[in-house]
Amino acid sequence: MKLDQICFRTSHLEQSWTLDAYRQVGGYQVLENLLKNKMRPEEILEQVKNSALRGRGGAGFPTGLKWSFMPRRMPGEKYIVCNSDEGEPGTCKDRDILRYNPHQLIEGMIIAGYTIGAGTGYNYIRGEFYEPIERFEAALKEAREAGLLGKNILGSDFHFELHTHIGAGAYICGEETALLESLEGKKGQPRYKPPFPAGYGLYGRPTTINNTETLASIPVILQYGGDWFHEIGTQNNGGSKIFCMTGHVNKPGNYEVPLGTPFSELLELAGGVRDGNSLKAVIPGGTSTPVVPGDKMLQLDMSYDGIGKGGSMLGAGSVIIMDEKTCMVKALKRIAYFYYEESCGQCTPCREGTGWLYRVIKRIEEGQGKQEDLDRLVNVAENINGNTICALGDAAAAPVMSFIKHFRDEFQYHIDHGHCMEHTG
Amino acid sequence: MEFLLINHPLDCPICDQGGECELQDLSMGYGDGVSRFTEGKRVVKDKDIGPLIQTDMTRCIHCTRCVRFGQEIAGIMELGATGRGEHMEIGTYVEHSLVSELSGNIIDLCPVGALTSKPFRYKARAWELTAHPTIAPHDAVGSNIELHIRKNDVMRVVPRDNEAINEAWLSDRDRFSYLGLNSAERIAEPMIKKAGQWQTTDWQTALETAVEGVKGIVAKHGPEELGGLISPTATLEEAYLFQKWLRGLGTKNIDHRLRQQDFADSQSDFSLNDWALADIDDSDAIVLLGSNIRAEQPIIAHRIRQAALSGATVSNINFFESDLLMPVQHQLAVDAKDMAYYTLAGIAKALTQANKEDAAEWRELLGERRPSPFEQNVALQLSNARNATLFVGDLINHHPQASVFRALAKLIASLSKTTLVILPTANSNAHLKAKTLPSENGMNTMQMWQSDLCAYVLMGVDPQMDTAIPDDARRALKRASFVVAINSFHSDVINEHADVILPAACFAETSGTFIGIDQQWQRFAGGVEPRGDSRPGWKILRVLANVSQLNGFEHISSQDVVDEIESEWNMGQKPASHDFIPESFSVTSDLMLISEVPMYRTDSLLRHSNALQQTPENKANDVARMNQQEADKRGVNHQLPVIIKQGENQISLPLEIDDAIADGCIYVAAATLASVAIGRMFGQVEITQAGPSS
Amino acid sequence: MTEMLLTGPKEGLFTETLREQMDTWIAKYPAGQAQSAVIPCLHILQAANEGWLTTAIMDALASYLSIPAISVYEVATFYTMFELSPVGKHKISVCTNISCMLCGSEKVMQHIEQKLNIKPGQTTEDGLFTLKEVECLGACVGAPMMLVDKQYHEFLTEDKIDDILDRLNS
Numbered sequence A: 001m002k003l004d005q006i007c008f009r010t011s012h013l014e015q016s017w018t019l020d021a022y023r024q025v026g027g028y029q030v031l032e033n034l035l036k037n038k039m040r041p042e043e044i045l046e047q048v049k050n051s052a053l054r055g056r057g058g059a060g061f062p063t064g065l066k067w068s069f070m071p072r073r074m075p076g077e078k079y080i081v082c083n084s085d086e087g088e089p090g091t092c093k094d095r096d097i098l099r100y101n102p103h104q105l106i107e108g109m110i111i112a113g114y115t116i117g118a119g120t121g122y123n124y125i126r127g128e129f130y131e132p133i134e135r136f137e138a139a140l141k142e143a144r145e146a147g148l149l150g151k152n153i154l155g156s157d158f159h160f161e162l163h164t165h166i167g168a169g170a171y172i173c174g175e176e177t178a179l180l181e182s183l184e185g186k187k188g189q190p191r192y193k194p195p196f197p198a199g200y201g202l203y204g205r206p207t208t209i210n211n212t213e214t215l216a217s218i219p220v221i222l223q224y225g226g227d228w229f230h231e232i233g234t235q236n237n238g239g240s241k242i243f244c245m246t247g248h249v250n251k252p253g254n255y256e257v258p259l260g261t262p263f264s265e266l267l268e269l270a271g272g273v274r275d276g277n278s279l280k281a282v283i284p285g286g287t288s289t290p291v292v293p294g295d296k297m298l299q300l301d302m303s304y305d306g307i308g309k310g311g312s313m314l315g316a317g318s319v320i321i322m323d324e325k326t327c328m329v330k331a332l333k334r335i336a337y338f339y340y341e342e343s344c345g346q347c348t349p350c351r352e353g354t355g356w357l358y359r360v361i362k363r364i365e366e367g368q369g370k371q372e373d374l375d376r377l378v379n380v381a382e383n384i385n386g387n388t389i390c391a392l393g394d395a396a397a398a399p400v401m402s403f404i405k406h407f408r409d410e411f412q413y414h415i416d417h418g419h420c421m422e423h424t425g
Numbered sequence B: 001m002e003f004l005l006i007n008h009p010l011d012c013p014i015c016d017q018g019g020e021c022e023l024q025d026l027s028m029g030y031g032d033g034v035s036r037f038t039e040g041k042r043v044v045k046d047k048d049i050g051p052l053i054q055t056d057m058t059r060c061i062h063c064t065r066c067v068r069f070g071q072e073i074a075g076i077m078e079l080g081a082t083g084r085g086e087h088m089e090i091g092t093y094v095e096h097s098l099v100s101e102l103s104g105n106i107i108d109l110c111p112v113g114a115l116t117s118k119p120f121r122y123k124a125r126a127w128e129l130t131a132h133p134t135i136a137p138h139d140a141v142g143s144n145i146e147l148h149i150r151k152n153d154v155m156r157v158v159p160r161d162n163e164a165i166n167e168a169w170l171s172d173r174d175r176f177s178y179l180g181l182n183s184a185e186r187i188a189e190p191m192i193k194k195a196g197q198w199q200t201t202d203w204q205t206a207l208e209t210a211v212e213g214v215k216g217i218v219a220k221h222g223p224e225e226l227g228g229l230i231s232p233t234a235t236l237e238e239a240y241l242f243q244k245w246l247r248g249l250g251t252k253n254i255d256h257r258l259r260q261q262d263f264a265d266s267q268s269d270f271s272l273n274d275w276a277l278a279d280i281d282d283s284d285a286i287v288l289l290g291s292n293i294r295a296e297q298p299i300i301a302h303r304i305r306q307a308a309l310s311g312a313t314v315s316n317i318n319f320f321e322s323d324l325l326m327p328v329q330h331q332l333a334v335d336a337k338d339m340a341y342y343t344l345a346g347i348a349k350a351l352t353q354a355n356k357e358d359a360a361e362w363r364e365l366l367g368e369r370r371p372s373p374f375e376q377n378v379a380l381q382l383s384n385a386r387n388a389t390l391f392v393g394d395l396i397n398h399h400p401q402a403s404v405f406r407a408l409a410k411l412i413a414s415l416s417k418t419t420l421v422i423l424p425t426a427n428s429n430a431h432l433k434a435k436t437l438p439s440e441n442g443m444n445t446m447q448m449w450q451s452d453l454c455a456y457v458l459m460g461v462d463p464q465m466d467t468a469i470p471d472d473a474r475r476a477l478k479r480a481s482f483v484v485a486i487n488s489f490h491s492d493v494i495n496e497h498a499d500v501i502l503p504a505a506c507f508a509e510t511s512g513t514f515i516g517i518d519q520q521w522q523r524f525a526g527g528v529e530p531r532g533d534s535r536p537g538w539k540i541l542r543v544l545a546n547v548s549q550l551n552g553f554e555h556i557s558s559q560d561v562v563d564e565i566e567s568e569w570n571m572g573q574k575p576a577s578h579d580f581i582p583e584s585f586s587v588t589s590d591l592m593l594i595s596e597v598p599m600y601r602t603d604s605l606l607r608h609s610n611a612l613q614q615t616p617e618n619k620a621n622d623v624a625r626m627n628q629q630e631a632d633k634r635g636v637n638h639q640l641p642v643i644i645k646q647g648e649n650q651i652s653l654p655l656e657i658d659d660a661i662a663d664g665c666i667y668v669a670a671a672t673l674a675s676v677a678i679g680r681m682f683g684q685v686e687i688t689q690a691g692p693s694s
Numbered sequence C: 001m002t003e004m005l006l007t008g009p010k011e012g013l014f015t016e017t018l019r020e021q022m023d024t025w026i027a028k029y030p031a032g033q034a035q036s037a038v039i040p041c042l043h044i045l046q047a048a049n050e051g052w053l054t055t056a057i058m059d060a061l062a063s064y065l066s067i068p069a070i071s072v073y074e075v076a077t078f079y080t081m082f083e084l085s086p087v088g089k090h091k092i093s094v095c096t097n098i099s100c101m102l103c104g105s106e107k108v109m110q111h112i113e114q115k116l117n118i119k120p121g122q123t124t125e126d127g128l129f130t131l132k133e134v135e136c137l138g139a140c141v142g143a144p145m146m147l148v149d150k151q152y153h154e155f156l157t158e159d160k161i162d163d164i165l166d167r168l169n170s
């Protein structure tokens, strides 16, 4: 099993976050070449489409397609925004890109700006990321001093400014339109879509929003070609992806491996389940994605389509491992609490429903559950699902539905006996 | 549905929105009979947002319509949604009263019972009320409203949609004035004064006493010694019968322009043809001259704001700056003595230069003036516009030099092809139609007060609060031998100096016609019976004429009166007009008193609406205001009250430093006890610091 | 409390250093979009005011950015990093979300509670520490973890916690 370093390609170097380190792996050469050769944006777009790069922020939307929605020739300002809000429980990959390889993200954003016709970029970093913010700011300074940002970049007629923006603790700001609201200095409440950001984004201007990992992949794609990147992964699932292996594994960590790698291999890479215990369940893509029972998970490949076959989603690649000792009721209670805390409050089903779900699950966990509660939970979750402005509503419903579907007996046991099954808790 | 209800209290039985709650309707339609939610409900602490609006925030369903109203319509974001998720709360965060003059609209917008009318709270249930359409009387718009009546009481007022007039909105003034109807100050019965003592009496006696008294004076001193003054809030029918009766008795002294001081331009034609409120929406340049438009005409201010938001340029020229809650290009607070000669003449001059047009009659007056950049900007704004409008408001119309200002405004309008709108007061357009104006050689308001006539007939007039020179009014009434008041409310001066009081029905109690700024005739019927023994004004006037044995007063309904007005008006020809051109621009006054009638004090009904009187903006009226520089110049500060002297009168008021006020000006709200004691709106005053009270 | 000027004309609000810091942020956004800087500015002002925001500070910021005060309140109450009442000198934010929970964050929390004798949301009597329970901080591979002031601490053990807190205490 091999690691395939795309976003982490400087990780073998000392002080991997510096401009020097990044130049050692060929950093900024792509930018230099495309500016020198006045490469046509259409050509870049073609490469990105060929690469089958899919959004690493959670939805897995093809990046080339997203970029092609931008009205490139429309006069006036357009924006590229990077989503480094990283808040999905189980996810901590963008933090490491910012800390260890910020220049690759900067180069990716400049290239994205060039391609979609944006003159300004913002990187929205969550407020708690003090160290990553500092690293990113330092990298920006280096890049600016090296003439890689600002007016007439590297002597060309291309101008591009890039700024950091910071959040202040709100998971919902990871949702792209909430992020834009937040960037405009408002509460992070998602906007109705349509209009989509490509038409009406930041300050009402056309805007493309991508995840940190997505944008950091761009320079490598252009260096080696879209087809090369596509071939690393599987059909329509191009490239490597960082998987955050957390929970009950022996060696938790971020592992960047080709898409399509069997889950079993990835688990091995992370040292296997802790204490040699057996695998009970896996949340493959962050808490918003449905839980998959362990035995089923072991049959799946780590790609968007592969996980889809197992009835879940690859999401942000946040793999949460739970061993046999895990109480699924308690796990779900914690997840439900998260969505209850983080609902922005705009949509009634989400605002009111997330609190309802949490309170009922809490009651069950505390041994006060009633027989009708299980069906009620599923029914309430179904009523939230699909009835909200943004996907947080769906994200809150998915764990409830999947946990009860796969581990109903455990919930039933709690209701009947008032406590956990043996060996769990 | 269920989600909306889980944190909504099921307190419909005590909720004022009960019966007209959108949530209640929805849950009746789609909801379950039984609640599946067994957890505890959220409770939210209520906020005090002023005397007009009651909050019950636990009932809020977070639809944020009220927040959007503030952002999009009122132009002032006072309410917001703080916190997030289930903890989100609608409110002001820091407890304070709303200041928007349109705030009451959020009561209508709130689909549940979270924001309700404070005065209406617990007064009635929606299904007990009958709705009666009518017209609001307080500004020149004539907003369409609905009275909600139980038995014989107006319980509340809500807007009726009329796209051409108030759209879906209503000013707080029009919404809450009804609270004055049941004031203890209402006059309930006819009264006559015998040997200095008031006695209640029957209508017949009162009417006969009134007619005998008036006729007696006419017989003895001639009709020149009789004067008639009527409030511009009176209906068209009242105005018409008022002047017809008095003219029948022979007098020429009739007027409704109670706060006007300068009548030199009464031959000028300022009428507007084919102009509608909706034309504001199409205006691409708007200049406000001497108008605190939000207070004066809130609905017009709203239209201007919408025009401004869709790109119209707005300029504001006044004696003080005001926050118009809209983008304003140019704003100037003009020193009182500079208004005519400098600012307005400067704009006119800039226009003659730009258009190479020569206003011959004005050449000498405009002289060699060099327009300032501000004046040039406004001139450019107007001349570059496709469709410009110039509004002239109360601060100009009540000014002792109103004629000069208006003449200049007219010149500016004609040089720049701008629509000139002199903002009417309440129903004054109806009064112009009905001719409650002096006949040739008759006296106007000022002349009547200053000539100490033998007899006065007052209708709806509070001589202290509704006039430009309360001092003169008081003295004239004191000296008069006979005074008849046809009023709805008691007032000190009337009680002291009148001889007969005839109680008149108020707004909501009588039928009539309102003619607003855009000349639409809006007919309305009375919704409730007049209080006590009071009668509709038009009936009182008709019977007074009958008792006076005059012919031509056989009207059975107010419609008959309207028919007569219409036929007369169609036959009559437009009086010849000629423009007034001042001889010179006299530079007056070292320190000018600036008198603005506050929004909630423009007429008796408003002054008796308790809730409106309790609003913070109303309470802010008991101070004098002046800018820092002017205060320094005159050696006064805000630590101690100041003494303001006008002629022989003087008052002491706390001083507030307010840099919005122009140089050379001191602002004291009119129609207040303090302003009454000064004695005259506007005019020169002196100011000194009051010594420390010992 | 740090000396802060909160009233008067816009040019005089706050201290010059604070204004400089805030202006750097404001300059990042297009003209007329100063509201964008509201979150960074609140961070700056909170840091300058012993870790929390007063209404007066928020009002002054509203004037400084020329936006309605309620817009600032909305933001300050929406984001969890802003404190609207006094906090201790050091803020400890313990993540108890799923990955951290699976790795023992409950024990971490219990240990800190006992050690400092406070519950989440409370401040120690000496005003030194405020304890908060927070959602995932994006460091799940280092679970269990906590944020103390500006520093992430991962793979927490009781010894490690003692060490960190003791160092701050001295």
Ligand SMILES: Cc1cc2nc3c(=O)[nH]c(=O)nc-3n(C[C@H](O)[C@H](O)[C@H](O)COP(=O)(O)O)c2cc1C
Pocket: A054, A055, A056, A057, A058, A059, A060, A061, A063, A066, A083, A084, A085, A086, A087, A088, A171, A172, A173, A174, A175, A176, A177, A209, A210, A211, A212, A214, A215, A390, A391, A392, A395
């Ligand atoms: C509730 C919610 C939270 C999200 N949080 C994040 C996040 O923290 N980081 C992120 O990159 N995308 C997040 N997303 C996804 C973004 O909306 C968006 O799809 C993504 O940034 C697009 O970038 P990509 O196409 O490169 O994936 C979130 C979505 C939702 C609905």
Ligand code: SF4
Pocket: A172, A189, A190, A342, A343, A344, A345, A346, A347, A348, A350, A351, A388, A389, A390, A391, A392, A393, A394
């Ligand atoms: S689904 Fe929830 S988080 Fe998303 S917009 Fe609606 S209320 Fe806000």
Ligand code: FES
Pocket: A089, A090, A091, C095, C096, C097, C098, C099, C100, C101, C135, C136, C137, C138, C139, C140, C143, C145
């Ligand atoms: S779950 Fe604790 S940092 Fe992510």
